[in-house]
Amino acid sequence: MIVWIFPILAVCGVFFAYLLKARLSGKKLNSIKLFFCLTFNGFFVVPYIDIIENNNFLFLGHRPEIIAEHPLIGWLALSCILLHSFSLPVKRKVKWFFSRK
Secondary structure (H helix, E strand, O other), X not given: OHHHHHHHHHXXXXXXXXXXXXXXXXXXXXXXXXXXXXXXXXXXXXXXXXXXXXXXXXXXXXXXXXXXXXXXHHHXXXXXHHHHHOOOOOOOOOOOOOOOO
């Protein structure tokens, strides 16, 4: 079950991180908005690091057999760390995926 739920939750977390980046980026970026995005991304990155280093899952505890049976989960956690690190807001306006301009 974790093999299906973890990728879905990881994709949702990355999606919301980039949604926040698109909504909060712009000329009115201030330290409060930046801190909010850092907190949101840190909330997701810390469990990913814990999965990679210690095989500790947030709600399941220490489960090394999951990573041994499904190494894709470790690679997905690593890629999500990288994606979350690039999802911080910037001073310029960011185009969203579906914008036509």
